[in-house]
Structure formats: structure tokens, C-alpha cells
Amino acid sequence: MPDDAWDDEQLMAALQEAMRAREVVPASFIQTGKNAYAWHNIDAELAQLTYDSASDLGLAAAVRSETASIRALTFTSPHLSIEVEVTGDSLVGQVIPVRAGAIEVQAKEVATGTIPVDEVGCFAVSPKPASPFRLRYRSADGTDVVTGWITL
Amino acid sequence: MRDDPSVVALVERAAGSDQDAWDEIVDRYAPLVWSICGRYRLSNHDREDVGQNVWLLLVEQLGKLREPAALPGWLATTTARECLRVVAASRKSQRLGTQLDEAVQFVDDTVIDEEMLMAERNAVLRAAFAELPPHCQRLLGMLLSDPPHSYAEISAALAIPVGSIGPQRARCLDRLRRSSALMALCEVTVGGPGGESRA
Numbered sequence: 001m002p003d004d005a006w007d008d009e010q011l012m013a014a015l016q017e018a019m020r021a022r023e024v025v026p027a028s029f030i031q032t033g034k035n036a037y038a039w040h041n042i043d044a045e046l047a048q049l050t051y052d053s054a055s056d057l058g059l060a061a062a063v064r065s066e067t068a069s070i071r072a073l074t075f076t077s078p079h080l081s082i083e084v085e086v087t088g089d090s091l092v093g094q095v096i097p098v099r100a101g102a103i104e105v106q107a108k109e110v111a112t113g114t115i116p117v118d119e120v121g122c123f124a125v126s127p128k129p130a131s132p133f134r135l136r137y138r139s140a141d142g143t144d145v146v147t148g149w150i151t152l
Numbered sequence: 153m154r155d156d157p158s159v160v161a162l163v164e165r166a167a168g169s170d171q172d173a174w175d176e177i178v179d180r181y182a183p184l185v186w187s188i189c190g191r192y193r194l195s196n197h198d199r200e201d202v203g204q205n206v207w208l209l210l211v212e213q214l215g216k217l218r219e220p221a222a223l224p225g226w227l228a229t230t231t232a233r234e235c236l237r238v239v240a241a242s243r244k245s246q247r248l249g250t251q252l253d254e255a256v257q258f259v260d261d262t263v264i265d266e267e268m269l270m271a272e273r274n275a276v277l278r279a280a281f282a283e284l285p286p287h288c289q290r291l292l293g294m295l296l297s298d299p300p301h302s303y304a305e306i307s308a309a310l311a312i313p314v315g316s317i318g319p320q321r322a323r324c325l326d327r328l329r330r331s332s333a334l335m336a337l338c339e340v341t342v343g344g345p346g347g348e349s350r351a
Contacts, residue, residue: 008321012295012296014273014277018281021271022278025183028200029182030182033206034174036211037174040211041169148212
């Protein structure tokens with residue numbers, strides 16, 4: 001037992017603080033966290049965020065800028081890239097190298113229907129999905145790639 | 153506490169497909185995410201958003217965390233980054249200047265570290281409490297309730313003589329103090345009673 005172990009009063013105070021720290025957290029906040037596990041083990045290759053116009057400008061500039069109305073993001077996986085641009089209320093994107101397939105928008109615990117990707121790799125989502133969301137691209141040849149989570 | 157073996161085990165199980173392990177991670181660390189959001193003075197709505205992002209990111213990282221034991225640090229840093237993003241976005245939408253609030257400016261690494269260590273300490277205390285025998289949990293729970301129960305109320309509720317409440321409290325606290333988790337915690341400088349009181 002270390003010399004500086006808690007005495008009874010310190011232990012009670014620490015315990016009370018620990019209980020209170022847990023009690024102030026709303027149940028919904030915890031449930032949301034638990035629900036996130038629904039996205040675990042999806043059998044798709046992850047495309048990491050490799051470019052984000054918002055961080056490119058830097059935080060200060062992003063806060064200041066009124067003109068940066070287009071948000072451009074690039075996600076890269078070992079096999080392909082997905083480029084996304086958000087303008088106003090819609091989202092357009094392209095799969096590179098260009099190829100057809102389908103995009104699924106995943107938000108929270110639900111996935112929306114799929115959106116076609118045309119033969120030059122382009123797709124559009126309108127209205128833009130609620131944040132956070134991610135895009136999963138699949139094609140007939142078995143390609144299956146999911147982007148990191150996007151918050152607009 | 154970075155080497156807490158239980159954290160490593162939880163992360164490893166959750167990286168498999170163990171929802172219970174994941175739930176325990178969330179139960180244990182949601183207060184950390186929540187309290188860091190508080191440091192950034194986020195609204196409850198924004199806190200929910202940040203929380204969601206943080207957990208989604210963690211799901212993605214499970215199995216890729218280089219040091220599972222460093223999970224609390226990862227969570228603290230990621231939460232802070234998500235909070236900053238929310239703060240920046242809301243300032244942008246309100247067309248405010250670049251000056252972040254003083255409150256936010258003062259949220260530096262030291263503050264985040266403090267929150268992390270406190271959250272670890274609290275998590276260990278809650279875990280140790282949960283392992284106490286039921287009669288100890290009931291007694292300490294009543295003594296800790298806010299507003300506190302009187303000894304007479306406790307005596308009536310738990311059917312024990314008023315005179316034995318004090319000794320039982322001491323015995324229960326002793327069991328708590330002897331729990332392995334708490335013993336480990338006390339060996340960590342900041343984890344002890346008021347880290348500042350060390351000479």
C-alpha cells in the first residue's frame with residue numbers, strides 16, 4: 001500500500017466525483033456511441049482522406065473566408081481515389097480511375113439506397129447528406145471501397 | 153494508467169466483433185469525451201455531434217491503433233480536434249472573426265491531459281466500485297447520494313443498526329482501496345489523492 005493512498009474521506013470524495021462524471025452524461029450520448037459499432041467490420045477497403053480544402057486553407061483562413069463555398073475532398077485507397085466536391089446543397093464526385101459502379105451513402109446507422117456511378121466515374125448526391133456520412137463505392141468487378149467519415 | 157491491461161483487452165475484443173467490449177469502452181470513456189466537449193463550451197447538440205464523430209472514427213481505427221493502451225489519449229486528442237472543428241464551423245456560419253473565444257484558446261494540451269487522467273481515475277474508481285459486494289455498493293451509494301441520506305434513513309433502508317454504519321463504511325472503503333485496479337492507480341503520480349499535495 002503506498003503511503004499516499006487515499007484516506008476514507010478522500011476516497012469518498014473521489015468516488016462521488018467519479019459517479020457524478022458518469023451521471024452528467026446523457027443516456028443518448030452513450031447510446032450514440034454504442035450504435036457506432038454497427039459500422040464495424042464492413043468488408044470494404046478503406047479510402048483515407050488525403051486532401052481537404054478546408055484544412056488546406058488552415059483553420060484561421062477557413063474561419064475567416066466567406067468565399068470558400070466549395071469544399072473539395074479526396075479519399076485514396078490502394079486501388080482508387082474518390083474525389084468529392086460539395087457546392088450549396090449538393091455533392092458531386094468522381095471515381096478515379098474512371099469506371100462505373102454504384103455509390104451508397106452511409107449516415108449514422110442507416111444506409112440510403114445506392115446512386116449510380118456513370119461510365120466516366122461521376123456521381124451526384126442531392127440533397128447533400130447529413131453529417132457525418134461516408135461513401136461506399138462498389139462495382140461489378142468486386143471493387144468495394146468505403147471512405148472515411150465526412151463532416152461538412 | 154496507459155498500460156491498463158483491461159483497456160488493451162477491451163480494444164482487442166472490440167476489434168474482433170464483440171459488441172459487449174465495445175459497449176464497455178463507450179461506457180467507460182463517454183464521460184471523457186463529454187467533459188472535453190464541456191471545455192470547449194459546446195452546446196448539448198454539438199456535443200452529440202462530436203461524440204458521434206469520435207466513436208465512428210474509433211470504430212474505423214479499431215485494430216489499427218498502434219498502442220491499444222493509449223486509447224484514452226487517442227480519444228482525448230480526437231475529441232479535442234472534433235470540438236475545434238465544430239467551434240470553427242459555427243464561428244464561420246455566424247460570420248465572426250478569427251479570434252476564437254478566450255475559453256477555447258485556453259484549452260491546450262495540458263488541459264486535455266488533465267481531463268484524460270481524471271477520466272481514467274474516475275473510470276477505475278467506477279470499475280472498482282462495481283466489483284464491490286452488493287451490500288457495500290448499496291451502503292456507499294446511499295452515503296454518496298445527493299442530497300445525502302441520514303444515518304437513520306440508511307439504517308431503515310438497509311436494515312442495519314445506525315451504530316454499524318460507520319464501521320461498515322470503513323470496511324467497504326477498505327475493500328475498495330485494496331482492489332487491484334485502485335492499487336495500480338495509486339502508483340501513478342497524478343492518480344493519487346490530489347496530485348498537487350505531494351511534497
